[in-house]
Amino acid sequence: MVDILHRVGIKSSVGQVYEALTTRAGLAAWWTRNTQGEGQKGGSIAFRFSAAGVEIGGFDMRVLEAVPAQHVLWQVTDGPEEWIGTRIRFDLKQSGAHAIVLFQHQGWKAPVEFMHHCSTKWAVYLMSLKSLLETGKGTPNPDDPHISGDGAD
């Protein structure tokens, strides 16, 4: 099992970051505009991505844990085969004026090339989360920076 790890510090409160991780409006403003569902514990969230106006896939998550200002844990229930069963965890802590986000995408079966891609792409989306909270504007899909040469990603 291998994990994707990231860390960003955001000039914000952990409460505000938690809101961006657990509300439809918050998630839609940094990860993907096409977000549906319920981000509280026990909820399910459907994230869908598009390129040139065409939907290209996405992920369904079950919210296993959501503790205000502390952490959020999702389990991937549908999406690319490599993602199914993996877990995505955000741990939050306040450090002075900054909310520190420790991110883990846990439980990949193998360090395949797609995992390399997703690691870089998660960093880009976490920078979008940071931008959203610090400037009021994120870059959720379909406005996300492209990182690969394979079309929409």
Added chain:
Amino acid sequence: MVDILHRVGIKSSVGQVYEALTTRAGLAAWWTRNTQGEGQKGGSIAFRFSAAGVEIGGFDMRVLEAVPAQHVLWQVTDGPEEWIGTRIRFDLKQSGAHAIVLFQHQGWKAPVEFMHHCSTKWAVYLMSLKSLLETGKGTPNPDDPHISGDGAD
């Protein structure tokens, strides 16, 4: 042992990417302007970083392997304790108009918080490499985007 993994696709040739990974001028244009040394096999490279005009540390690498248009492998010989002995590998392959870079920072002893930070920061620097080759302009230190609340990083 845990690794940091990333992947970017760059509208460029693998030869041009290889040059940006193995020449002082290339490295200085995407990772840190304060790069000294020799990027060919057997060489040593000193990367130093600064913030607000003050040097804040860096890394020394030995170039273990450098195969044109294929791969580059560095060993960290000095720097933060967590980095010493780890290896940084860039594998290149051409896919149509894009050079695909598979990146690994291998051999971390533990998934410490600093590793989370470095993972995100590597993604930001790989986006700088991509930008350098696609637009002629990267964002090497000290012009790099800050990702944490801890000062210069």
